[in-house]
Amino acid sequence: MAKLNELLSFIDVLESWNDRDLDVQGLAYNSRNVEQGDVFVCIKGFKTDGHRYVAEAIKNGASAIVVEDYQSDWEDLPQYKVKDSRRALAALSDAFYNHPSNAMKTIGITATNGKTSTSFMTNAILEEHGLKTGLIGTVVVKFGDYSEPTKLTTPESLDLHHYFAQMRDQDVSHVTMEVSSSALDLSRVGSVDFDIVTLNNISREHIDLHGSFEEYFNCKASLIRNAGEDKWAILNLDDSYSASLIDETKANVLTFSVETGDGDLVCKDLDLSTGRAKFTVEIRKPFSVEGTTYEPQEFSIELATPGYHSVYNSMVAIAAGLLNEVPIPTIQAGLKGFGGVERRFEMVFEDDIKILDDHFANYGNINVTLSTLQQMEYSNLKLVYAIRGSRGITVNRENAKAIVEWAPKLGLTEVIATVSHSHVDEKDRVTDEELRVFQEMMEEAGIHVDLYKELDDAIHHALSEAEKDDVVLLAGCQGMDAGAKIALEQLNKTRPEMDEEKLFKPLKNRVAGIL
Structure with missing residues (x-):
């Protein structure tokens, strides 16, 4: 009261x-x-x-x-x-709620791609250090014994501050949260006391919501620009938009790079031959955080999560770990033990065929996913794509463009598409215009589309045609959330001899499409 x-x-x-x-x-x-x-x-x-x-x-x-x-x-x-x-x-x-975020170390992560994985990686490092943590994001809100699937990337401000109050009351010391552009635009994170903020990358997404790319960028950038003098901003020098904010914030800035070789933290000797990255992090310049000073040095990192995108996500998480004074060996152990986030290039079945599940959100994300897939060895690719609903024709045209650009490199001549009618609500319903744009792009590229109203039928099509050493990629956002569960249930029926517990193990701790 x-x-x-x-x-x-x-x-x-x-x-x-x-x-x-x-x-x-x-x-x-x-x-x-x-x-x-x-x-x-x-x-x-x-x-x-x-x-x-x-x-x-x-x-x-x-x-x-x-x-x-x-x-x-x-x-x-x-x-x-x-x-x-x-x-x-x-x-x-x-x-x-008596300013609850002030009582905790709060990390705000924004980007077009990788917010969820970066948040989970950061949380894994903090947990490895024995800290009591909270996590707020696209997949789940969790702290202590509490866990709840989320409907918005960032909750409404009243709900958010209530979560912070509950965390404070349970002695949570560190909170990692995803911050969406719409949350910044709609003041959902208003009055949150962020200690560390980061903008990892930016590409075209939600353009129809914000009106222009410039407005979208300004919303994202406000997280960095509004950070105070006693805060820290982590910026990616490989991304020109992130790098442009170095002189636009009062916060202390910690920079990193993977490709340019510039910044305070540099990724070197990157090895992706197995799909899972090994690399060296070089601290180029000394910096101090409260009671800890980091001198120039190098240390090795091994990731359990596959893909080039995981390297960038991990660089942000490493920087956040250092800024929270987590010892380097603990950062190394936290990342090596982190198995990934559901629906982020997740291997849900690996036997005679492989089934991968990915949220395939936008042009940049699709490029990263398909470039990682290109490095894998397989016979044929079966792409089951849930068209992105109620995100506008711009995002859907660019998603289709990414698929078209990668199709010849992956030997893809057919896409199994669905509007996932029974698995989305009104806010994610595919409009006629969005469907038309997707079909036109595929037709112009000469890619055959098998279109299904229901997700179950689309997945059945792919599994019924999949042969030894093929990859089935379940691709899409909300419309594909239930895809992995459906695919494994169908395999359970067609392969009754399989160990059921082993088959459904990937769904054991899953939230999306289950609850």
């Missing part, structure tokens, strides 16, 4: 009506979640407007409302007008 006037001191109130100090029991942005004595914050969303639900909020017990537009039908109700109710919700939430 908190006093209303105390909470209001953390936001800029433009105008108020019926102002009086109240005991605030809680906050809500969804009228259905309002309880007696709560303050209801009216948020304007893409599909609806919280101002339309004031009556329901009051019926459920709201004692005051925060608005962008005055609500004339409630003359006795305390109302507080703000310029941006989303920003206000973040500040009120942080204050209501």
